[in-house]
Amino acid sequence: MQRYSFEDLLGDADFFAEEYFDKRPLLKRGAVPGDPQEILSLTDLDDLVNLEAVRPPYIGITKDGKPVDAKWFTRATVVQGTLIPDAVVPEKVHELFKSGASVTWMSLNQIFPQVRDFCRVFSRTFASRSDAVAFVTPPHSRGYEAHRDAVDVFVVQLAGQKHWQVWNDRYEGTGLCDTEKLGPPDFDVTLTAGDIFYLPYRTPHLVCTESDVSLHLSITVRPRLWRDLLMLTLHKLLDDPSFDDYPYLPSNDRRRVELQLQEKFESLQKLIGDMEAESEVDRLIRIGRSMEGSSSSRIFGGAERRSVHAQNP
Numbered sequence: 001m002q003r004y005s006f007e008d009l010l011g012d013a014d015f016f017a018e019e020y021f022d023k024r025p026l027l028k029r030g031a032v033p034g035d036p037q038e039i040l041s042l043t044d045l046d047d048l049v050n051l052e053a054v055r056p057p058y059i060g061i062t063k064d065g066k067p068v069d070a071k072w073f074t075r076a077t078v079v080q081g082t083l084i085p086d087a088v089v090p091e092k093v094h095e096l097f098k099s100g101a102s103v104t105w106m107s108l109n110q111i112f113p114q115v116r117d118f119c120r121v122f123s124r125t126f127a128s129r130s131d132a133v134a135f136v137t138p139p140h141s142r143g144y145e146a147h148r149d150a151v152d153v154f155v156v157q158l159a160g161q162k163h164w165q166v167w168n169d170r171y172e173g174t175g176l177c178d179t180e181k182l183g184p185p186d187f188d189v190t191l192t193a194g195d196i197f198y199l200p201y202r203t204p205h206l207v208c209t210e211s212d213v214s215l216h217l218s219i220t221v222r223p224r225l226w227r228d229l230l231m232l233t234l235h236k237l238l239d240d241p242s243f244d245d246y247p248y249l250p251s252n253d254r255r256r257v258e259l260q261l262q263e264k265f266e267s268l269q270k271l272i273g274d275m276e277a278e279s280e281v282d283r284l285i286r287i288g289r290s291m292e293g294s295s296s297s298r299i300f301g302g303a304e305r306r307s308v309h310a311q312n313p
């Protein structure tokens with residue numbers, strides 16, 4: 001069951017969309033009600049690494065801003081006769097962490113149900129795919145160079161503190177960026193447990209830990225542009241049987257092919273004209289909310305109830 005709503009965390013969703021979404025960063029102190037480690041704790045991550053089942057790309061390690069080759073913290077093992085070439089070695093992960101490396105856990109929404117529930121808050125609100133990446137960073141360390149991400153990020157500080165420098169400057173592409181050129185940051189802040197920091201995609205940021213181990217979760221939301229949405233609408237329209245025939249494009253009768261194409265443009269135009277925006281918006285919202293990453297269904301839990309019901313209709 002979902003524990004939080006978007007309103008609990010960041011207030012009215014329409015107001016957020018109007019003022020901040022795809023516009024500018026928002027820092028909300030103490031945004032998570034209750035204990036933020038109920039979403040994900042350092043102990044959960046200890047348990048996960050000790051299970052030895054987690055493998056790259058779910059786990060990654062960086063040191064001095066550079067990725068550490070997985071061969072330094074994985075080994076080959078055999079599970080019921082099947083070779084697993086890169087099972088994680090907990091002792092190696094701990095050794096690297098103690099030497100100042102940061103550990104990144106990708107797509108934890110595919111592993112922890114409570115993290116998936118938390119992602120669902122964002123995918124429902126924005127009708128878009130959402131994933132969770134956790135960062136565990138030792139004291140006085142920097143995981144990555146200054147960079148811009150290609151997704152919207154909701155940073156949720158779960159334990160310890162982390163220092164963030166953020167520039168409200170989204171004019172360039174994604175990837176590493178030169179902070180010298182950006183001038184003084186617009187935010188120079190330390191996040192503590194329960195704070196949420198929203199960064200629209202391409203917002204430059206540089207992050208380092210202070211005196212404690214830091215655990216934060218980055219909830220990424222992939223914005224769907226009008227282009228992406230209209231592609232879905234067009235795909236649906238192009239399923240129409242009037243587009244099933246197979247043209248011979250390099251025909252010597254070029255004029256005939258051009259007329260055929262003109263007819264298809266007109267058919268498509270007619271189909272677009274007949275579309276009802278109201279039901280199409282509903283469909284696009286439904287698709288966005290059931291995308292990979294935060295979808296949910298009951299297969300086994302429901303099966304028991306279904307079979308009881310079948311016996312006692």
Ligand SMILES: [Fe+2]
Binds near residue numbers: 205
């Ligand atoms: Fe980032």
